[in-house]
Amino acid sequence: MANQFYWQLPTSGDARYGDATRQRRGEAADPNYPVFGSGVTDPRQNAFNYYDYIHQVTKAADISGFTGVFIPDNPDGEEPWIVAGYIARSTQRLKLLTQFDASRGSAVYAAKNAVSFQRYTGGRFAWHITEGNSDEHTRKQLGDFVPKEDILARIDEFITVAKGVLTTYPFNFVGRFFEVQDGGFQGPLSSREVPRVYLSGSSDEQVALSAKHADVHVLEAAGHETIAQQIARYQQAASTNAPEFALRIDVLARETREEALADAKRFLGQTGAPIPKDESSLLWPGFAAEYTGANASLIGSYDEVAAALAAYANLGVTQFVLAAVPHFEEAYRVGSYVLPLVRELTRPAQKQAA
Amino acid sequence: MTIDVFWRIPTHGEPSSHRARSPFRGDWFPGNDNRTLSGLSGGGDDGFTYIDYLAEIARAAEISGFQGGLIPSFPNTDEPWVISAFLARETKNFRFMIPFQPGFLNPVTAARMTASLQRATGGRALYNIITGGGGPSQLWWGDPVKHDDRYGRTTEFLDVLKGIWAGGPFSYNGQFYQVEDAGLPDPLSKEEYPEIYFSGSSDAALASASKHADYYLSWLEPFDLIKDKFARVKERTDQLGRKIKCSIRVDILARPTEEEAWREISRGFDNIPKDVLDRYKAQNAGDSVGASRQRGLRPQTINSYKDFILSPNIWTGFNLLRGGQTLGIVGSYENVAARLDELVQLGADAFILASTPHLEEAYRVGEEVLPLVRGKAGAGNLRAVA
Numbered sequence: 081m082a083n084q085f086y087w088q089l090p091t092s093g094d095a096r097y098g099d100a101t102r103q104r105r106g107e108a109a110d111p112n113y114p115v116f117g118s119g120v121t122d123p124r125q126n127a128f129n130y131y132d133y134i135h136q137v138t139k140a141a142d143i144s145g146f147t148g149v150f151i152p153d154n155p156d157g158e159e160p161w162i163v164a165g166y167i168a169r170s171t172q173r174l175k176l177l178t179q180f181d182a183s184r185g186s187a188v189y190a191a192k193n194a195v196s197f198q199r200y201t202g203g204r205f206a207w208h209i210t211e212g213n214s215d216e217h218t219r220k221q222l223g224d225f226v227p228k229e230d231i232l233a234r235i236d237e238f239i240t241v242a243k244g245v246l247t248t249y250p251f252n253f254v255g256r257f258f259e260v261q262d263g264g265f266q267g268p269l270s271s272r273e274v275p276r277v278y279l280s281g282s283s284d285e286q287v288a289l290s291a292k293h294a295d296v297h298v299l300e301a302a303g304h305e306t307i308a309q310q311i312a313r314y315q316q317a318a319s320t321n322a323p324e325f326a327l328r329i330d331v332l333a334r335e336t337r338e339e340a341l342a343d344a345k346r347f348l349g350q351t352g353a354p355i356p357k358d359e360s361s362l363l364w365p366g367f368a369a370e371y372t373g374a375n376a377s378l379i380g381s382y383d384e385v386a387a388a389l390a391a392y393a394n395l396g397v398t399q400f401v402l403a404a405v406p407h408f409e410e411a412y413r414v415g416s417y418v419l420p421l422v423r424e425l426t427r428p429a430q431k432q433a434a
Numbered sequence: 435m436t437i438d439v440f441w442r443i444p445t446h447g448e449p450s451s452h453r454a455r456s457p458f459r460g461d462w463f464p465g466n467d468n469r470t471l472s473g474l475s476g477g478g479d480d481g482f483t484y485i486d487y488l489a490e491i492a493r494a495a496e497i498s499g500f501q502g503g504l505i506p507s508f509p510n511t512d513e514p515w516v517i518s519a520f521l522a523r524e525t526k527n528f529r530f531m532i533p534f535q536p537g538f539l540n541p542v543t544a545a546r547m548t549a550s551l552q553r554a555t556g557g558r559a560l561y562n563i564i565t566g567g568g569g570p571s572q573l574w575w576g577d578p579v580k581h582d583d584r585y586g587r588t589t590e591f592l593d594v595l596k597g598i599w600a601g602g603p604f605s606y607n608g609q610f611y612q613v614e615d616a617g618l619p620d621p622l623s624k625e626e627y628p629e630i631y632f633s634g635s636s637d638a639a640l641a642s643a644s645k646h647a648d649y650y651l652s653w654l655e656p657f658d659l660i661k662d663k664f665a666r667v668k669e670r671t672d673q674l675g676r677k678i679k680c681s682i683r684v685d686i687l688a689r690p691t692e693e694e695a696w697r698e699i700s701r702g703f704d705n706i707p708k709d710v711l712d713r714y715k716a717q718n719a720g721d722s723v724g725a726s727r728q729r730g731l732r733p734q735t736i737n738s739y740k741d742f743i744l745s746p747n748i749w750t751g752f753n754l755l756r757g758g759q760t761l762g763i764v765g766s767y768e769n770v771a772a773r774l775d776e777l778v779q780l781g782a783d784a785f786i787l788a789s790t791p792h793l794e795e796a797y798r799v800g801e802e803v804l805p806l807v808r809g810k811a812g813a814g815n816l817r818a819v820a
């Protein structure tokens with residue numbers, strides 16, 4: 081199967097510069113701080129908001145050849161299922177990979193929501209289920225009082241119940257977090273595609289849960305060696321089940337390495353972050369983490385970045401979740417310049433030669 | 435003050451007329467095998483899905499002058515949040531009334547979903563807060579909580595939602611919900627709090643509604659009963675120092691003449707399958723007070739559609755034609771409008787209307803009936819203008 085490329089939608093703001101994260105494209109300007117000088121009319125008023133921009137990023141990803149969009153769940157941003165629904169009818173092909181955590185509510189209700197998504201999109205809806213925030217107080221702010229040690233158990237039940245009602249009638253379940261009696265969808269709501277389940281984490285418990293339920297295991301950006309080790313360890317732990325692996329990584333690619341480095345340094349300068357002493361590495365840890373949530377970014381020429389992605393593919397990664405700031409222009413750039421090279425490098429014949 | 439009129443989105447498919455169950459649009463109807471799967475062209479894989487038809491209805495409703503529509507949510511229907519988000523970009527005015535059962539979502543998640551939907555639609559989201567009909571369907575949903583407790587939960591949920599919306603940090607320690615220093619992120623926090631319709635007929639429902647609802651929503655009931663019910667709700671709310679408005683959800687069947695309207699009903703009645711009639715006579719489930727109030731209206735003998743005529747233009751057999759509630763208004767354009775005006779006199783401030791098929795009838799009702807409704811501007815209107 082061909083590798084899949086997802087582009088991340090910026091659900092909590094996006095801007096051209098590293099120091100203007102508060103600015104949301106498409107958002108009406110504060111009348112006290114007009115964007116244009118006083119001599120120029122600004123015709124936009126309230127005609128647009130940030131959703132119009134998210135819509136454009138989605139179309140950019142669709143047009144430039146991505147397989148899907150990844151819709152991250154940032155509590156400071158837009159709610160992923162609303163975003164997914166909002167963009168769904170403007171896309172024919174893109175998969176809609178939505179992120180959430182199991183504190184959001186009823187598993188039956190989540191499954192019901194998924195059925196409508198699958199019916200209306202021809203099965204393009206998928207779930208990345210996370211453990212939510214690791215900080216206890218932040219979770220309480222989000223209405224989640226379940227103790228930390230129970231979070232994986234809740235995810236386990238959530239998926240069990242959701243898959244149960246999606247695939248079985250009558251479905252019965254009594255757990256610690258969820259309870260269903262004679263549940264399950266019937267008629268045209270039955271037999272819809274179960275959303276592909278994405279899970280992540282590298283502890284033994286997380287790997288065990290993933291091996292039990294996940295179709296795709298998501299790895300956070302790291303060097304090739306680390307990724308190879310994580311895949312090996314996972315496969316050892318989960319010998320009965322071999323899910324696909326996805327890699328969540330940012331990319332800053334330019335025609336030449338010099339340009340990429342210059343833009344990377346300018347971005348860090350704007351964010352106020354220190355510039356790494358060693359510029360030779362392709363992988364810059366923490367580069368835009370605050371804006372995209374990714375652990376690290378590949379920084380280099382189109383060829384270098386494509387080769388690095390292809391090398392991950394050779395290790396067993398089949399899906400990439402990519403992002404770069406600003407998300408709109410960079411979707412076109414990565415789709416036009418980088419993805420074709422990766423596809424070329426990972427064609428089956430090439431793989432054998434490698 | 436004027437009245438608001440909504441339409442409805444048939445989330446479960448619908449027949450193409452009141453006369454018979456087929457041809458059928460959409461892909462669900464109990465006991466109906468004659469399904470049209472995608473577009474209306476005959477069930478082939480033509481690339482359309484049911485949302486394409488629903489989009490047509492939403493557009494028809496907004497073009498014809500409705501505020502928006504109620505999007506019912508039951509075990510066999512599609513999901514209203516999904517429908518609202520899907521249709522956000524291709525509608526202009528249409529307001530999405532989402533029936534929403536508090537037990538199903540964490541209130542902080544619900545607040546963020548709502549604010550996001552407000553941003554995605556330019557403030558066109560509103561709620562019909564529902565609390566569940568109990569019985570097997572409640573456990574089907576995965577909700578083991580009992581009737582009156584569910585209303586307690588609804589009240590708590592709306593306490594939290596409102597608290598978060600008013601601006602954080604908001605803390606709450608309830609029986610069902612806890613939050614600590616919760617709030618909505620900027621710029622989601624700038625959105626309007628959704629207008630709240632609220633349905634449920636029990637005392638527990640009224641208590642919760644009077645605290646939180648903008649509109650108390652009822653199915654149509656016999657006129658004297660609805661008058662009392664609305665008076666009770668308004669009185670109760672007055673005692674809390676709040677104001678509440680009242681609204682009615684009702685199907686109508688309007689034609690240029692009375693004869694034409696009743697001919698539709700009579701044809702439809704003759705086509706009701708025997709097993710449907712038999713099931714109807716046996717029906718009894720759930721702990722919904724509202725639903726049993728409706729069941730109480732069954733005629734003693736059932737020989738003709740006329741046995742279901744309760745009062746002028748009020749027919750109590752609608753659930754036999756298309757499932758759902760029992761009472762509806764049947765008659766000429768003038769008489770249907772007159773009945774709606776009568777209901778305004780009895781306390782209605784808003785309507786959610788529907789007819790079958792929802793698409794063409796949205797145009798008909800918008801063009802022929804709504805212009806005849808006088809609402810609160812009518813001469814002889816004795817109600818004080820609030």
Ligand SMILES: Cc1cc2nc3c(=O)[nH]c(=O)nc-3n(C[C@H](O)[C@H](O)[C@H](O)COP(=O)(O)O)c2cc1C
Pocket residue numbers: 505506507508533563564565566567568633634635636637639651652653683721722723724725
């Ligand atoms: C106009 C109206 C619309 C309703 N729509 C829904 C709905 O879409 N989904 C649902 O589960 N319940 C719906 N209900 C059910 C009620 O919200 C409530 O759960 C039920 O009437 C039981 O409450 P009660 O015992 O207080 O009457 C609706 C009720 C009314 C009156």
